[in-house]
Amino acid sequence: MLRLSTQIHKWLALIVGLQVLGWVLGGVVMTAIPIETVRSEHHLAKFQPQALPAEGLVGYGQAAAAMGVTPVEATLKSTLRGPLWVLKDADGKSHVVDAKTGRHVAPLPAGEVRFLAGAQYEGKGGAGAPRWFAQPPQEAGRPGPLWAVDFDDAEKTRFYLSPETGEVVSRRSDVWRFYDFFWRIHILDFKDGDDFNHPLIIAAAALTLPVAITGLILLWIRIGRDLRGLLAKRRRA
Structure with missing residues (x-):
């Protein structure tokens, strides 16, 4: 049992040892980095959205007709750009309509993006120039198009914003990237994570x-050996 366990433990540990270290x-x-810090929740400003007006808004049917879509999901949202209808079609694509005018909402210009990003940011960093991504990087975790705004804080926080609603749809930072590196090692998926x-x-x-089972067997054998040796010494004494 000792010889067999030793051989199994030694050779398999050579194969998976680095991965065990990675785990x-x-x-x-x-476990050491709070998930709230990873998600940059402390850099997301807390504010109460304005209440939706009881009157003067177009219905989702009128909004859908204005866009020429048949939505499978319709959400009326209070945003920093005012009340908006977000219509999702069968292909998962979102269409945004101004709930006051019933018109399609044009993508935000860069100047307004920077302002809205700053309004939703909590911290000491200043907002950099917005960058437009038709196809955002994988870290965004969202399909494009998206605006990205970097802040010059210690964590290099980045906000990804919806070009229609102006909402922050994902937050990234060097803390998130450090965490994500070890997460990919943990699950051995370096492509998508x-x-x-x-x-x-x-x-x-x-x-x-x-490896774990044979390690326990070897530990048990070693403890038994040490105990027998200790008892033998006491008898001799």
Whole structure:
């Protein structure tokens, strides 16, 4: 049992040892950094949206007709740009209509984007020049188009904003990127960072299981040996 456990433990540990180290390091990072900090929630200003007026707004049917879409989902929202209808079609594409005029909402100009980003930011950083992404980077976690505004704070916070509603749809920072690096190591998905059921991670976990089992066996044998040696010394004494 000792020889077999030693061989299994040694050779499998050579294969999965680095990944086990990555899991432990990732676990330390993910438990040490509060998820609220990772999500930059402390940099999102807290404000109460204005109440929607009881009258003077167009219905979702009129808004849908103005856009020429058949929505499968319609949401009336109070935003910094006023009340808006957000209509989602069967393909998942969103269409935004001004709930007061019934007209399509044009994408925000850069100057207004910078103002709205600053209004939704909490912290000491200043807003940089907005950048337009027809196809935003993967870190945004949202399809385009999107506006991005960087703030010159210690964490290099970045806000991604909807070009129609002006809302911050995702927040990123160097803390998030550091966390995401270890998350990808943790799940062994370096492409998208969201698949933790792929064959590689399953194989790594399956190979790690006998390493843990044989490690416990070797520990049990070693403890038994040490106890027997200690008892033998006491008898001789």
